[in-house]
Amino acid sequence: GDSVTQMEGPVTLSEEAFLTINCTYTATGYPSLFWYVQYPGEGLQLLLKATKADDKGSNKGFEATYRKETTSFHLEKGSVQVSDSAVYFCALRRWDTGRRALTFGSGTRLQVQP
Amino acid sequence: EADIYQTPRYLVIGTGKKITLECSQTMGHDKMYWYQQDPGMELHLIHYSYGVNSTEKGDLSSESTVSRIRTEHFPLTLESARPSHTSQYLCASSESGSGPSNYGYTFGSGTRLTVV
Numbered sequence: 001g002d003s004v005t006q007m008e009g010p011v012t013l014s015e016e017a018f019l020t021i022n023c024t025y026t027a028t029g030y031p032s033l034f035w036y037v038q039y040p041g042e043g044l045q046l047l048l049k050a051t052k053a054d055d056k057g058s059n060k061g062f063e064a065t066y067r068k069e070t071t072s073f074h075l076e077k078g079s080v081q082v083s084d085s086a087v088y089f090c091a092l093r094r095w096d097t098g099r100r101a102l103t104f105g106s107g108t109r110l111q112v113q114p
Numbered sequence: 115e116a117d118i119y120q121t122p123r124y125l126v127i128g129t130g131k132k133i134t135l136e137c138s139q140t141m142g143h144d145k146m147y148w149y150q151q152d153p154g155m156e157l158h159l160i161h162y163s164y165g166v167n168s169t170e171k172g173d174l175s176s177e178s179t180v181s182r183i184r185t186e187h188f189p190l191t192l193e194s195a196r197p198s199h200t201s202q203y204l205c206a207s208s209e210s211g212s213g214p215s216n217y218g219y220t221f222g223s224g225t226r227l228t229v230v
Contacts, residue, residue, distance in 0.1 A: 034218045038155075043120075043204050043221035087155055093218065101147060101162055101172070102219060107155035 002027040006090050006105035013112050019077040021108045023064075023090035026071065031092040033057075033066055033073040034102070038087045047075075047088070080112045117141045120205050120222035127195055127229055135190045135225045137205035144210040146188040147219065150174060151202040163188055195229045202226050 007022040025031065032051045036044040048057030053068035062077045073090060090105040118139040127133055139146065148161040149172075159172030163182040177199070178192050188207075192199055203226075206219035 032218075036218070036221075041223075043223045044206075044219075045221070046218045049218060089157070091218065101159055104157045107157075109155070 002031070002092060002094065002103045004090050004092055004103055004105035006088075006108050009087075009107075009109040011108060011110050013080055013110070015082055015112055015114050016079045017112075019075070019080045019084075019110065021075040021088055021090075021110070023073045023075065023105060024071050025073065025090075025092050027092055027094060027103075029094055031094045033064070034091045034093065035062070035064055035073070035075050036089040036091060036104075038089065038107070040086070044089060080110070082112045082114055085110055085112045118205060118207055118220050118222040120203075120225050122225060123223060124226050125228070127227070129194075129196055129229055131195050133192050133195055133227070135203055135205075135227070137188045137190070137222055138186050139188075139207045139220070140186065141207060141209075141220065142185065143207035143220075144185065145208045146182065147206045147208075148172070148178075148180060148188070148190050149204040149206065150176065151204055151224070157204070161190065195227075197229045200227060200229050 003026045005024050034049045035047040037047045038044045048059040050057040050066040056065045064073050064075045087107045087109045089107045091102045093102045121136045144165045146163045149157045158174035160176040161180040163169045202224050204224045205222040208219045
């Protein structure tokens with residue numbers, strides 16, 4: 001079945017450091033890929049998305065590129081801020097199956113220190 | 115501005131009580147979902163619906179039940195709450211479409227349930 005694997009956290013960085021959160025997936029066909037962010041006490045918010053190979057999703061300084069050859073969708077940001085502290089979820093969604101529900105990774109907690 | 119609303123945000127209730135968690139969306143989405151989020155953050159799909167009068171069980175077995183009588187409303191009910199039901203419950207909705215989905219889900223803010 002479909003699955004998403006994320007690097008374990010917590011990831012602790014100093015402000016202005018470079019961020020990478022690894023995400024790899026297993027799925028047949030051509031899934032759409034997403035990154036969601038969850039701030040403390042809140043639901044999940046869509047951060048960025050990509051629907052086909054080599055697409056780059058970007059938002060709020062975050063980027064991720066859909067790499068079909070390595071089945072990866074790593075999240076990056078050049079300079080993190082304290083306000084980026086949150087839990088980040090990688091997810092995939094297939095449209096060629098009846099259910100089309102999102103499959104989530106286990107989440108990676110990011111802590112940014114001033 | 116939230117387009118999907120969950121109430122209550124927090125609920126503390128005694129064992130054996132019946133509870134209903136409310137979820138409503140104003141976007142006209144056909145698809146709606148309930149996820150249970152454990153303390154380790156992992157999300158588990160427990161119910162989903164593709165439209166009115168359509169409900170299915172998700173990946174994680176749950177003692178809860180759902181109904182979908184109106185497009186905008188997808189409540190979750192526990193007939194007899196137990197401490198093992200303590201968790202965060204997240205509701206989500208998404209657009210319909212038969213092709214590759216550009217869109218993910220829109221999530222509500224969640225209900226944090228504590229059963230004592």
